[in-house]
Amino acid sequence: MNRLPLLFVGIFLTFASSWAGLVVYPYLNLGRLAPVTDEATGNVVPPPLSGLANAGQRVYAASGCVYCHSQQVRPAYLSTDIQKGLGARRTVSRDYIRSKPAFLGTMRTGPDLTNVGLRYTAEWQHRHLYEPAEVSKGSIMPAFRYLYRMQKIQGAPSADALKGLTGPHAPPPGYEVVPTEDARALVAYLLSLKRDYALPEAPEEKIP
Amino acid sequence: MTTLAQSLNPNAGAPVRDAYERAEIDASARVPVLLFFGSAIFWLLVGSLLALVAAFKMNLPWLLDSEPWLTFGRVRPAHLNTVVYGWASSAGIGVGLWLMARLCRVPVLHSSLLIVAGIFWNLGVLVGTLGILAGDSRSIEWLEFPGYATPILFIAYAFIGIWGVIMFRFRKPGHVYVSQWYLLAAFIWFPWLYATVNILLIWQPIQGSAQGAVNWWFAHNVLGLWFTPIGLASAYYMIPKVIGRPIHSYYLSILGFWSLALFYSWNGMHHLIGGPFPAWLISASVVASVMMFIPVITVAINHHMTMRGHFEALKWSPTLRFTVFGAMSYTLASFQGSLMAIPSLNTITHFTDYTIGHSHLGLYAFFTMMMFGAMYYIIPRLTGWEWPSANLIRWHFWLAASGIILMIGSLTIGGVIQGFALYDPGVNFMTSLQLATPFRWARSVSGLLLTTAHVIFAWHFGMMVLRAGKRRSEPTLFARPLQPKEAAVA
Numbered sequence: 001m002n003r004l005p006l007l008f009v010g011i012f013l014t015f016a017s018s019w020a021g022l023v024v025y026p027y028l029n030l031g032r033l034a035p036v037t038d039e040a041t042g043n044v045v046p047p048p049l050s051g052l053a054n055a056g057q058r059v060y061a062a063s064g065c066v067y068c069h070s071q072q073v074r075p076a077y078l079s080t081d082i083q084k085g086l087g088a089r090r091t092v093s094r095d096y097i098r099s100k101p102a103f104l105g106t107m108r109t110g111p112d113l114t115n116v117g118l119r120y121t122a123e124w125q126h127r128h129l130y131e132p133a134e135v136s137k138g139s140i141m142p143a144f145r146y147l148y149r150m151q152k153i154q155g156a157p158s159a160d161a162l163k164g165l166t167g168p169h170a171p172p173p174g175y176e177v178v179p180t181e182d183a184r185a186l187v188a189y190l191l192s193l194k195r196d197y198a199l200p201e202a203p204e205e206k207i208p
Numbered sequence: 209m210t211t212l213a214q215s216l217n218p219n220a221g222a223p224v225r226d227a228y229e230r231a232e233i234d235a236s237a238r239v240p241v242l243l244f245f246g247s248a249i250f251w252l253l254v255g256s257l258l259a260l261v262a263a264f265k266m267n268l269p270w271l272l273d274s275e276p277w278l279t280f281g282r283v284r285p286a287h288l289n290t291v292v293y294g295w296a297s298s299a300g301i302g303v304g305l306w307l308m309a310r311l312c313r314v315p316v317l318h319s320s321l322l323i324v325a326g327i328f329w330n331l332g333v334l335v336g337t338l339g340i341l342a343g344d345s346r347s348i349e350w351l352e353f354p355g356y357a358t359p360i361l362f363i364a365y366a367f368i369g370i371w372g373v374i375m376f377r378f379r380k381p382g383h384v385y386v387s388q389w390y391l392l393a394a395f396i397w398f399p400w401l402y403a404t405v406n407i408l409l410i411w412q413p414i415q416g417s418a419q420g421a422v423n424w425w426f427a428h429n430v431l432g433l434w435f436t437p438i439g440l441a442s443a444y445y446m447i448p449k450v451i452g453r454p455i456h457s458y459y460l461s462i463l464g465f466w467s468l469a470l471f472y473s474w475n476g477m478h479h480l481i482g483g484p485f486p487a488w489l490i491s492a493s494v495v496a497s498v499m500m501f502i503p504v505i506t507v508a509i510n511h512h513m514t515m516r517g518h519f520e521a522l523k524w525s526p527t528l529r530f531t532v533f534g535a536m537s538y539t540l541a542s543f544q545g546s547l548m549a550i551p552s553l554n555t556i557t558h559f560t561d562y563t564i565g566h567s568h569l570g571l572y573a574f575f576t577m578m579m580f581g582a583m584y585y586i587i588p589r590l591t592g593w594e595w596p597s598a599n600l601i602r603w604h605f606w607l608a609a610s611g612i613i614l615m616i617g618s619l620t621i622g623g624v625i626q627g628f629a630l631y632d633p634g635v636n637f638m639t640s641l642q643l644a645t646p647f648r649w650a651r652s653v654s655g656l657l658l659t660t661a662h663v664i665f666a667w668h669f670g671m672m673v674l675r676a677g678k679r680r681s682e683p684t685l686f687a688r689p690l691q692p693k694e695a696a697v698a
Contacts, residue, residue: 017473021474026418074482100413104484
């Protein structure tokens with residue numbers, strides 16, 4: 001092939017087509033979705049994240065949770081996600097407008113976290129992050145003990161000390177385990193993960 | 209190779225002149241290309257070590273779990289980024305620049321600038337990797353390097369890419385070979401890809417799920433429009449060179465090139481089937497993924513027909529053995545990729561180890577093996593020294609080949625089993641984990657085989673740079689070729 005202008009133009013145009021379709025279009029459309037008001041409840045959805053939950057996204061990113069946990073529920077015609085209880089409806093673009101970044105994920109080495117905020121309490125999350133295998137038998141999730149501090153109890157135990165810890169890393173008598181700021185932020189973020197509101201474009205799906 | 213009759217011919221100046229020209233090009237490429245190869249091999253070792261840590265952590269979650277920088281969620285992206293930017297890109301740049309210089313028949317001009325760019329590229333990889341381990345990862349797959357590392361990489365790359373295009377601009381007159389199209393395209397596509405995601409995902413992140421689309425447009429195209437063209441350019445060069453006959457069909461190479469450019473670039477969204485996107489966006493990628501059968505079958509036929517009748521050469525040529533392994537893996541990886549994009553199959557394989565197996569089929573069995581093959585050909589021409597030991601090459605090949613087959617086999621089978629468990633509403637989550645466990649052990653073992661192969665290769669490369677071992681007057685081959693005239697081009 002010696003017609004070089006053709007080569008250059010072809011290299012440019014083929015690539016530009018995908019750039020327009022998969023970059024510019026999502027940027028102009030999905031990237032500009034706005035929250036809506038839920039007519040039944042009058043709430044703005046998706047709800048904004050608290051400051052602490054927002055900070056928790058950074059801990060989530062730094063810890064690489066996304067490599068094992070997805071945050072997307074596929075529609076019923078394409079998967080059994082809804083039957084398996086991952087959520088009452090599929091997730092759509094508008095669900096993610098508050099996410100920085102959108103942790104969609106590509107692996108389910110661990111369970112999907114789209115609605116994890118509906119399933120567990122803060123207390124459970126802290127104990128689980130501290131020593132996953134003690135809370136969830138057979139789990140291969142790494143422990144995030146570095147997000148916690150073990151300290152000597154000074155006078156009365158701290159209000160936020162983890163309760164009911166078992167296993168080799170449970171604090172010895174006279175000691176307690178308290179969450180760091182990062183752990184609190186991460187748990188606040190995990191608790192914020194719930195798609196329990198309705199969106200006009202994503203009605204609850206009937207299982208076929 | 210000149211025959212006796214040719215050398216007695218009074219018009220026989222050309223072969224000698226050509227040999228001088230090649231020697232001059234190789235001399236000009238020596239330092240920059242060896243710098244890229246050397247640093248690539250360094251990052252390959254670092255990446256292998258990180259991979260081993262990550263793999264064994266999936267078997268033994270308590271392993272090294274007290275240090276934040278060694279947590280799975282940091283080691284895994286550190287592995288991916290060191291092998292993608294440190295190993296594969298550096299190796300690809302080295303091979304790409306050398307091929308471009310040889311095919312354009314121009315020496316590498318001002319190679320000192322390329323050396324500086326190479327040093328900065330490595331600095332970028334180092335800063336980025338340390339950033340991930342320190343907790344600054346972006347957790348955007350294939351783009352985890354923090355925002356303070358990516359500009360270093362981009363600027364370093366800009367120099368390298370411009371050099372590739374400039375060489376093409378100053379080429380000697382004559383036919384432009386298929387490898388040159390692929391290289392030129394790769395040198396142009398990569399900065400476009402990387403600049404786009406730097407702006408839209410790292411510096412001024414766009415909103416919500418649009419990030420996912422841009423993320424996978426990028427991540428898939430790094431493989432499809434950066435590594436694949438370089439790998440194919442190498443195959444199109446090495447196969448005819450080693451067996452000493454031209455490529456089977458010029459028209460098939462044109463069809464293969466343009467269909468790859470058009471279809472591959474649209475593939476990315478097949479990583480997000482069922483995700484929060486308009487249906488047409490996903491469908492477009494599914495269609496483009498299935499259309500990938502066209503470029504892949506075209507290239508496979510072209511390479512196979514070129515090789516036909518010369519498969520004997522696999523017995524003696526290290527370059528050819530690695531290259532043909534890579535070329536066959538390319539066909540396999542692409543077929544698998546097209547099938548995985550079909551929604552009814554994707555619903556099983558999505559979110560499982562199957563995907564990890566597939567990405568290693570592409571990036572390792574295809575691209576990495578292709579780069580090994582090219583390096584076995586190029587490095588002796590740069591150092592003026594033959595590979596000291598055929599046995600070390602043999603060990604390298606068989607450990608790498610068996611390691612990667614074990615890895616892909618175990619992840620593929622384990623992934624399907626895991627996928628059915630995740631799909632079945634009657635099976636709980638923990639069962640999918642238990643079912644995958646033995647296959648994840650097999651994957652960890654395969655990592656040991658691959659790491660051993662890399663250590664052997666790194667050692668051998670070190671001997672080449674130091675010109676260690678006995679001086680050899682002939683290329684290092686596995687066996688004596690049947691037809692002596694072909695040995696000259698091994």
